[in-house]
Amino acid sequence: MKAIVLMKQTPDTAQLSASMDGLKLMAEGGPRIVNPWDEYAIETGLTLAEDHGGEAVLLTMGKPESTEAIKTGLAMGCKGATLLTDDAFENSDSLATARILTAAIQQQGDYDIILAGKSAIDGDTAQTAVQVAALLGIPYLGYVAKIEAIDFDAKTITVVRAIDSGRETVTSSLPAVVSVLKEIGEPRYPSFMGIRKAAKAKIPEMGLADLGLSADEVGAAGSNVQWPEVTLPPAQETQLELIEGEPEEAAKVLVQKLLAEKVI
Numbered sequence: 349m350k351a352i353v354l355m356k357q358t359p360d361t362a363q364l365s366a367s368m369d370g371l372k373l374m375a376e377g378g379p380r381i382v383n384p385w386d387e388y389a390i391e392t393g394l395t396l397a398e399d400h401g402g403e404a405v406l407l408t409m410g411k412p413e414s415t416e417a418i419k420t421g422l423a424m425g426c427k428g429a430t431l432l433t434d435d436a437f438e439n440s441d442s443l444a445t446a447r448i449l450t451a452a453i454q455q456q457g458d459y460d461i462i463l464a465g466k467s468a469i470d471g472d473t474a475q476t477a478v479q480v481a482a483l484l485g486i487p488y489l490g491y492v493a494k495i496e497a498i499d500f501d502a503k504t505i506t507v508v509r510a511i512d513s514g515r516e517t518v519t520s521s522l523p524a525v526v527s528v529l530k531e532i533g534e535p536r537y538p539s540f541m542g543i544r545k546a547a548k549a550k551i552p553e554m555g556l557a558d559l560g561l562s563a564d565e566v567g568a569a570g571s572n573v574q575w576p577e578v579t580l581p582p583a584q585e586t587q588l589e590l591i592e593g594e595p596e597e598a599a600k601v602l603v604q605k606l607l608a609e610k611v612i
């Protein structure tokens with residue numbers, strides 16, 4: 349069994365500060381992490397490899413410093429990784445990103461399943477994995493909360509999807525692109541031995557030429573969507589009011605104020 353995990357490195361949005369310039373932040377600012385949703389995709393790949401034999405490998409499109417996030421995935425137990433990096437990829441929208449990932453997948457030899465996170469916490473379009481499935485001409489299963497049954501010999505998978513009106517059970521052929529939710533299982537922590545081994549790992553890189561793509565298929569040239577500007581939401585003004593007095597009296601005053609503000 350071979351599972352390809354699409355893993356993106358993102359800014360650590362939890363450490364954003366209002367002073368940061370949005371686009372600059374996206375491009376180079378701040379601490380970088382494994383896209384949190386992709387940790388669930390990694391966990392799913394590792395569990396499938398444990399249950400069915402085989403391996404989970406990582407595929408990342410990003411800047412050279414994305415190797416840090418890749419090493420986290422290797423330390424969790426992934427058996428291999430490829431970094432897709434080239435200046436020509438700068439400013440790629442999700443479709444151009446999907447083209448780059450697809451070209452790399454087509455050079456990976458046989459694989460049984462492609463795993464992805466629900467979305468990336470920076471671009472947050474939730475489009476890239478769907479577009480990879482469309483470009484490969486294979487099924488896409490989104491919002492997957494549980495893999496009910498999987499048969500790599502018969503090439504079938506049955507999943508439970510979380511949809512607005514509840515749960516939906518879907519059966520599909522394999523290979524397929526499967527994007528998973530938190531419910532799929534808690535990501536394991538990298539082991540100490542895993543971290544040590546990953547720290548020494550040499551991560552192969554592929555660029556535009558290696559992927560057989562042309563410059564007008566990637567970057568701004570290959571993108572339909574341009575981001576002329578990225579701005580952080582305006583900082584919220586908050587006011588603090590202390591209600592003095594006996595608890596019962598203070599509670600009454602609080603209720604009045606909440607009613608007046610139409611909070612309750």
Ligand SMILES: Cc1cc2nc3c(=O)[nH]c(=O)nc-3n(C[C@H](O)[C@H](O)[C@H](O)COP(=O)(O)OP(=O)(O)OC[C@H]3O[C@@H](n4cnc5c(N)ncnc54)[C@H](O)[C@@H]3O)c2cc1C
Pocket residue numbers: 354355356357371374375383385386389407408409410438439440441442443445449463464465466467468469470471472473474475476477571573574575576
């Ligand atoms: C400096 C900068 C400029 C940008 N300019 C533009 C622009 O002009 N127009 C525009 O549309 N977008 C732009 N982007 C955003 C970029 O296109 C998207 O971040 C990227 O295409 C992925 O889309 P997303 O973040 O919405 O991921 P989603 O579609 O939300 O990701 C869904 C899943 O796909 C997989 N995935 C996504 N990205 C990758 C990746 N890179 N490697 C491996 N797996 C991945 C992961 O499993 C992820 O969970 C810019 C980003 C940067 C950093």
